[in-house]
Each structure stands twice: as C-alpha cells, then as structure tokens.
Amino acid sequence: DIQMTQSPSTLSASVGDRVTITCRASQNINTWLAWYQQKPGKAPKLLIYKAFSLESGVPSRFSGSGSGTEFTLTISSLQPDDFATYYCQQYYSYVTFGQGTKVEFK
Amino acid sequence: QVQLQESGPGLVKPSQTLSLICTVSGDSVSSGTHYWSWIRQPAGRGLEWIGRIYIDGVTNYNPSLKSRVTVSVDTSNNQFSLKLSSVTAADTAVYYCARESPITAAVVDWGQGTLVTVSS
Numbered sequence: 053d054i055q056m057t058q059s060p061s062t063l064s065a066s067v068g069d070r071v072t073i074t075c076r077a078s079q080n081i082n083t084w085l086a087w088y089q090q091k092p093g094k095a096p097k098l099l100i101y102k103a104f105s106l107e108s109g110v111p112s113r114f115s116g117s118g119s120g121t122e123f124t125l126t127i128s129s130l131q132p133d134d135f136a137t138y139y140c141q142q143y144y145s146y147v148t149f150g151q152g153t154k155v156e157f158k
Numbered sequence: 159q160v161q162l163q164e165s166g167p168g169l170v171k172p173s174q175t176l177s178l179i180c181t182v183s184g185d186s187v188s189s190g191t192h193y194w195s196w197i198r199q200p201a202g203r204g205l206e207w208i209g210r211i212y213i214d215g216v217t218n219y220n221p222s223l224k225s226r227v228t229v230s231v232d233t234s235n236n237q238f239s240l241k242l243s244s245v246t247a248a249d250t251a252v253y254y255c256a257r258e259s260p261i262t263a264a265v266v267d268w269g270q271g272t273l274v275t276v277s278s
Contacts, residue, residue, distance in 0.1 A: 053222075102262065139204065139205055147258075
C-alpha cells in the first residue's frame with residue numbers, strides 16, 4: 053500500500069499569508085497526486101489534479117508542485133474562505149489520502 | 159452537471175451488513191468514462207477510499223477492507239451500491255459516493271455523504 057503523509061497536521065495563519073502544505077508518498081507516484089479542500093459538514097472539493105493542474109473554477113492563488121515522492125500545495129495569499137482542512141491523494145495505485153492539514157486562524 | 163445521492167439505513171447493528179445505494183444523475187454509470195466509488199470518513203478523522211466499480215463491472219477494493227466489501231452497479235436504475243459485511247463500531251462514519259476521473263486521476267464529484275452508525 054502507498055502511504056501519504058502530510059505536514060503539518062495543523063497550521064495557524066492570518067489572512068494574506070502565504071501558506072505551504074507538504075505531502076510525502078511512501079513510494080514514487082510520478083505526478084499522480086491531487087489536492088482537496090474540505091469544510092465542516094461538506095464533501096471535499098477538488099483543487100489540484102496531476103500534481104499541478106488547477107481544477108476549473110478554483111482561484112489561481114492555489115498552486116501545486118512536486119513529483120515522485122514530495123509534493124506541495126501553496127496558497128499565495130490566504131483568504132477568509134480558505135480556512136479549511138486540506139487533503140492530498142495519490143492515484144498511482146488505487147486511492148490513498150493523506151491524514152489532512154487543518155488551516156486555522158492564528 | 160453530475161449529482162450523486164446516497165441512501166440507506168443510518169443505523170446498523172454490529173456483525174450485520176451495511177448497505178448503501180448511490181443514485182446518479184447527469185451521467186450514466188455504464189458510460190465507461192468514469193469510475194464509481196465509495197469513500198468514508200469517521201467523525202473528526204481523514205478520508206478512506208473503500209472501492210470502485212467501472213466498465214463491465216470491474217471492481218477494485220481497498221486491501222484493508224477487501225474481504226468485507228462488495229461494490230455493484232444497477233444500470234437500469236443508474237445506481238451503484240456498497241455492501242460492507244461484519245461491521246463493528248469502527249465502521250461508523252460518513253459514507254460518500256463519488257465519481258472518479260481516470261483522466262484527471264482524481265475524485266471529481268461527490269455526494270453529500272450519509273452518516274452510518276454501527277450500534278446495538
């Protein structure tokens with residue numbers, strides 16, 4: 053099984069901050085990685101697919117990078133609507149999610 | 159626009175079988191262009207992929223759940239279903255049905271989720 057490890061688990065930030073979340077895979081997954089945003093009581097929403105492709109309708113302040121085993125999700129200027137939990141997900145072998153990173157108010 | 163809606167009992171007794179149905183609108187479960195999946199999330203915890211079904215009824219399952227899971231499709235009603243046997247309290251979670259795109263390699267559409275509690 054491919055394990056996905058996110059860091060940090062919790063991130064405290066302010067509006068306007070640049071935020072970076074890291075996701076590491078237990079083996080090479082090329083660029084078969086997606087990022088999701090989830091708000092309480094709601095289903096996750098796809099942000100990024102294939103490591104760096106922005107899903108239609110997602111603000112350009114979100115970006116993804118990386119390949120192989122290390123990936124990052126960056127929010128260039130945190131907005132009030134961005135306080136949520138973020139998950140990475142590998143698609144190289146079936147589907148596995150990271151444990152999540154909660155972005156909270158500092 | 160694709161919509162997915164989960165339905166089924168919200169309470170299941172330990173050792174019994176959890177059964178859920180996902181009704182799809184806006185796409186056909188037999189189209190072959192997407193995969194149809196189940197994902198769950200225990201309260202306050204992360205997401206766990208359970209399994210999927212796609213063209214010609216091919217299935218893939220999470221190895222940790224494989225012995226207890228069956229995903230099937232009902233093309234006449236444009237639905238797919240989940241059965242999870244021998245449930246315990248650890249199976250209590252919000253269960254989502256979802257549509258995966260093998261092109262984008264991601265889960266592109268989700269149902270709203272349904273809470274299933276395992277308790278006597």
